[in-house]
Amino acid sequence: MQYKxxxxxxxxxxxxxxxxxAMQNLRQVILDNLPKGFSEVISYGMIGYVVPHKLYPDGxxxxxxxxxxxxxxxxxxxxxxLYHSGIYADKNLMDWFVREYPKYVKTKLxxxxxCIRFKKIDQIPLQLIGELTTKLSVDEWVEMYKIxxxxx
Numbered sequence: 001m002q003y004k005x006x007x008x009x010x011x012x013x014x015x016x017x018x019x020x021x022a023m024q025n026l027r028q029v030i031l032d033n034l035p036k037g038f039s040e041v042i043s044y045g046m047i048g049y050v051v052p053h054k055l056y057p058d059g060x061x062x063x064x065x066x067x068x069x070x071x072x073x074x075x076x077x078x079x080x081x082l083y084h085s086g087i088y089a090d091k092n093l094m095d096w097f098v099r100e101y102p103k104y105v106k107t108k109l110x111x112x113x114x115c116i117r118f119k120k121i122d123q124i125p126l127q128l129i130g131e132l133t134t135k136l137s138v139d140e141w142v143e144m145y146k147i148x149x150x151x152x
Contacts, residue, residue: 046072078119088114089148
């Protein structure tokens with residue numbers, strides 16, 4: 001679902017009341033652990049964390065006017081989603097996350113290529129998400145993107 005919002009604060013205000021606290025907590029753990037250089041924006045109708053053009057002028061290959069996406073969080077119809085481009089581009093990072101997840105949450109991991117879905121919003125593993133957020137610096141993400149994604 002997309003909400004009409006120009007800022008992350010407006011996004012949080014627009015989502016259903018029962019999701020606000022979970023989204024605020026998820027956002028805060030990301031902000032607390034986000035490596036230097038990434039920027040928080042509204043991206044694709046979600047709260048996004050991107051590599052700004054001043055650090056990577058080429059931007060996103062699908063639309064170079066957009067900054068390079070890294071992570072997004074969203075309140076979807078039936079779940080809260082975390083989109084992490086690094087786990088899509090780096091098999092080792094994906095394998096690490098899949099191994100670690102059961103240490104924090106007893107329910108089965110619901111994951112796609114880059115989308116982690118949390119249907120039980122009271123069971124979002126914030127500590128694990130914080131650690132995942134720290135795993136790639138801006139420079140590491142840009143290099144990984146150029147090697148694994150952009151050349152395809």
